[in-house]
Structure formats: C-alpha cells, structure tokens
Amino acid sequence: MRATVLVRPKEGILDPQGEAVQESLQKLGFAVDSVRVGRVIDVELDADDEAEVRAQVERMCSELLANPLIESFQIRVEEP
Amino acid sequence: MSDRPAVAIVVFPGSNDDHDAAWALGAMGAEPRLVWHAEATLPEGTGAVVLPGGFSYGDYLRAGAIASVSPVMDAVRAFAESGGPVLGICNGFQTLCEARLLPGALRPNRQLEFLCRDARVRVESAATFFTRRCEEGQELTIPVKHGDGAWYADEGTFVQVAARGQIVLRYAEDVNGSLGNVAGVVNEAGNVMGLMPHPEHAVDPLLGSADGGLLLAALVDAATGHLHAAA
Numbered sequence: 001m002r003a004t005v006l007v008r009p010k011e012g013i014l015d016p017q018g019e020a021v022q023e024s025l026q027k028l029g030f031a032v033d034s035v036r037v038g039r040v041i042d043v044e045l046d047a048d049d050e051a052e053v054r055a056q057v058e059r060m061c062s063e064l065l066a067n068p069l070i071e072s073f074q075i076r077v078e079e080p
Numbered sequence: 081m082s083d084r085p086a087v088a089i090v091v092f093p094g095s096n097d098d099h100d101a102a103w104a105l106g107a108m109g110a111e112p113r114l115v116w117h118a119e120a121t122l123p124e125g126t127g128a129v130v131l132p133g134g135f136s137y138g139d140y141l142r143a144g145a146i147a148s149v150s151p152v153m154d155a156v157r158a159f160a161e162s163g164g165p166v167l168g169i170c171n172g173f174q175t176l177c178e179a180r181l182l183p184g185a186l187r188p189n190r191q192l193e194f195l196c197r198d199a200r201v202r203v204e205s206a207a208t209f210f211t212r213r214c215e216e217g218q219e220l221t222i223p224v225k226h227g228d229g230a231w232y233a234d235e236g237t238f239v240q241v242a243a244r245g246q247i248v249l250r251y252a253e254d255v256n257g258s259l260g261n262v263a264g265v266v267n268e269a270g271n272v273m274g275l276m277p278h279p280e281h282a283v284d285p286l287l288g289s290a291d292g293g294l295l296l297a298a299l300v301d302a303a304t305g306h307l308h309a310a311a
Contacts, residue, residue, distance in 0.1 A: 016192040067142055069185045
C-alpha cells in the first residue's frame with residue numbers, strides 16, 4: 001500500500017519560504033493572497049490493512065516525518 | 081589518565097565544525113575525541129558531549145531531523161539523563177531540539193538569507209554549566225552562520241521556558257526572527273544547552289573575539305566536574 005503524507009507549516013507559523021514564493025508570483029503578475037510551502041512524502045509499505053497503514057504512518061509522522069511543534073500533517077492511504 | 085577531561089564531539093555525515101570544535105576545546109584544556117554518529121556508545125571516560133555545527137544529512141527533511149535519530153543519539157540521551165553536560169552548537173542545537181532534549185524548534189531565518197557574521201548576544205543567566213564564567217547581562221560577540229536559526233516555541237512553552245530561566249542567551253538585536261531574540265536555551269535540568277552562535281569560532285582575539293572561549297572553558301570545567309562526580 002501507498003501512503004502520501006502532506007506536511008505543512010502549522011497555521012500561524014511564519015513561513016518565509018512561502019512569502020518569498022508569493023512575492024515572486026506577484027512579480028509575475030499573479031494576484032496571490034498567500035502561499036505556504038510544505039512537503040510531500042510518499043511511503044510504500046508492505047501491508048494490506050488500511051487502518052494499520054494509517055496507524056503506522058501516523059507514528060512515522062510524530063517520530064520523524066513531521067515536527068509537531070511547527071508542522072501539521074495529513075495522511076492519505078491509497079490502494080495499490 | 082591525563083588531567084584533561086575527555087569531551088566527545090559527535091561527527092555526523094555533513095558536520096563541518098567538528099574539527100574547529102575539537103581544536104577550540106583542546107585550546108581550553110580538554111581532550112577532544114571525535115565520535116562517528118554510527119557508534120552506539122560514547123568513549124569511556126567522556127566528561128561532556130558536543131554536537132557540532134554543520135549540515136548533517138544535508139538538512140534533509142528538517143535541519144537536524146535525521147541526525148536526531150542516529151545510533152549515537154541513544155548514548156547521548158542516556159549521558160544527558162545521567163546529568164552529563166551536552167552542548168549543541170548550531171546544527172547541534174537543531175539536532176537537540178529535534179531529539180526533544182531541548183524545547184522548541186529552529187525555523188528558517190525570517191529574512192530567508194544565510195547569515196554569516198558576528199552577533200552580539202547577552203548572557204541572560206550565568207547560573208548554568210555553560211555560562212558560569214560569564215556574568216549575567218554580559219554581552220558576548222560570537223559569530224553566527226546559519227539559514228535555519230529562528231528559534232520557535234508555542235506561547236505556553238515560551239512562557240514556561242522563560243519563567244524557569246532556561247533562556248540563557250539572547251541576541252542583542254533581532255538577527256533572524258528568533259522568538260524573544262533567543263540565541264541559546266538549556267533544558268529544565270540545566271545540563272543540556274543549545275545555541276546558534278559558534279563559540280568555537282571565537283576563542284582567539286586574533287580572529288575577532290575570544291568570547292566563545294568563556295562558554296567552552298565553562299563546558300570543560302563541567303566535564304571535569306562530571307567526571308569527578310562519577311568517580
């Protein structure tokens with residue numbers, strides 16, 4: 001099974017990278033109100049129970065993939 | 081056994097201030113020992129541990145994140161829990177925060193620029209292992225060189241950390257967007273410290289400042305003290 005993890009800077013946390021991207025988009029003429037930059041992590045696991053995959057990936061997120069102090073995460077589990 | 085206390089300096093792939101730290105600690109009277117991150121133990125007779133500056137694992141994922149789960153970190157955690165002095169410099173600070181041995185996290189600098197210059201920092205507490213050779217309110221000039229140096233903690237943590245006197249160093253001015261201008265913090269027990277400025281680059285007036293030597297010499301004192309307490 002494959003799990004996709006979306007990691008984002010937590011709401012309210014300053015994201016200088018997002019701000020820089022926003023400024024560049026504005027220079028290109030796009031009317032952009034806000035940009036936040038996060039990260040996508042695809043994890044493939046040898047497991048077939050969705051709930052189990054989700055539980056494992058949640059642990060991965062809190063132990064390494066995301067820093068819960070500054071980042072939030074979302075997990076999507078896909079059938080192969 | 082020499083009179084010089086052994087200070088272990090952990091070398092991660094991508095550490096680049098390990099040898100500078102070893103040189104500076106040697107100059108302050110320690111016997112520096114470089115320890116590869118894949119080791120499961122620290123050398124026998126280790127009196128203090130330094131996690132040096134650099135870009136461990138190329139800052140993959142987040143600065144210090146991968147290093148924080150290196151094999152050697154179990155030994156560092158056990159050493160810290162036994163009361164041993166641990167100092168994280170720059171990437172070492174990021175690693176200690178990622179390992180949750182220190183409160184907060186380091187975020188990209190507010191201005192998104194890599195900073196490389198002298199910074200003035202104020203000693204907020206002289207009552208730690210690391211600042212015993214300083215006076216409260218003393219201003220030190222120590223260089224910074226980092227891209228991810230803005231310390232952040234949520235409001236509750238910040239209030240608590242400040243109330244407990246865990247904020248050890250503050251920048252004299254806003255240099256990177258760090259919350260409360262925090263430049264260095266200690267853990268609640270007071271034996272683990274992290275700071276973004278590089279004391280190992282400020283141990284000789286010829287190089288602009290010797291103020292970093294005050295912090296490193298205090299660490300060497302603490303290493304000696306730890307070894308005596310253990311003996």
